Amino acid sequence: MGWGKSLPVPSIQEIVRNDSNSVPERFIQEENDRPKLVSENLPDDSLEIPVIDFSLLANEDENERRKLDLACKEWGFFQITNHGIEKEVLLQMKTAVAAFFELPIEEKMKYAMAANDIQGFGQSEALDKYSTEIQKVAAEIYANLSVLMGLERDGLIKLQGELKQGIRMNYYPTCSRPDLVLGISPHSDGGALTLLLQDDEITGLQIKHKESWVNVKPIPDALVVNIADALEILSNGVYKSIEHRAITNEKKERISIAAFVLPDEQREIGPLETMVDELHRPRMYRKIKYIDYIMQFLAKKLQGKAHTDIVKLEIK
Structure with missing residues (x-):
């Protein structure tokens, strides 16, 4: 896409294949950043992110739309059930990703991304059906958010141009010292929305809620949705783009599939007039062309x- 390239690093999967007991020094986190895995410091498992019934949302149920509004304001994350994507489509996607990561590194390198792009492998799996279904779900969430933000149902899509989608397939191998490392560092996402298909059996995603890390417990066949930076900016900070991270597991590898919904890169993003109140909620962000924002985003470390x-x- 020409948005920028990442710093090349060795394949973690290959490091674990060759030596499953050692953790390279470069991946060990500073003391304060390490996940708390001892029992007295576990994340508060009494807290769970909101769950939205997508079928009700799609039928314009006002109660469910209010739940969506609160979830975006207070959590920035929610899970959706009854989203209409067939179980077979979800399973095929997970199976294809798992099979790809089981290939020898020499085979995977045939699909490596270009040298001037983000490190990883090209999307050679059969993604058409899955990405088409995800786009439908994202469009319906967008329509409901548009109404909540004082626009017509197609308001956000009109403002942001044709929605683009990028899919990232993540593989987290087993780790002998999950107390020392993170699968991915704390960050917020640079797009508009992210829809994540989790592993049904392993909790690996954590989000920051009121300065504490909260586990996002998998719900079978559900999708995890989070507000990303562009929507936080458009909502003038009313909807929150939240820090999240991934932890590792000592006994089992984990995969996740993230679909990033992105504005048109040439469109400008900035607070909507409907979300600005100069007396009670003044404008918090300047306007910026999305390509300029995402290039600056990718130029920084997570x-x-x-x-x-x-x-x-x-703000003065």
Whole structure:
């Protein structure tokens, strides 16, 4: 896409295949950043992110839409059930991803991304059906958010142009010292929405809620949805793009499939007039062309919410 490239690093999967007991020094986190795995410091498992019934949302149920509004304001994350994507489509996607990562590294390298792109492997699996279904779900969520933000149902899509989608397939191998490392560092996403298909059996995703890390417990066949930076900016900070991270597991590898819904790169993003109240909620972000935002986003290391500082205005 020409948005920027990532710093090349060795394949974690290959490191684990060759030596499953050692953890390279470069991946060991600073003391304060390590996941708390001892019993007294576990994330508060009494907290669970909201669950939205997508079938009710699609039928314009007002109660469910209010639940969506609260989820986006207070959590920035929610799970959706009854989304209409057939179980077979979800299973085929997971199976294809697992099979790809089982290939020898020499075979996977045939599908490596270009040298000037983000490190990883090209999307050679059969993604058409899955990405088509995800796009339908994303469009319906967008329509409901548009109404909540004072627009017509197609308002956000009109403002952002044709929605683009990128899919990232993540593989987290087993780790002998999950107390020392993270699968992915704390960050918020740079798009508009992210829809994540989790492993049904392993809890690996954690989100930051009121300064504590909360486990996102898998619900079989559900999708995890989170507000990303562009929607936080468009909502003038009413809807939250939240820090999240992945932890590793000592006994079992984990996969996840993230679909990033992105604005048209040439469109401008900034607070909607319907979300600005100069007396009670003044404008918090400047306008910026999305391509400029995402290129600056990719130029920085994953570091919490530092990316939205790029466009934050100083409120006096």
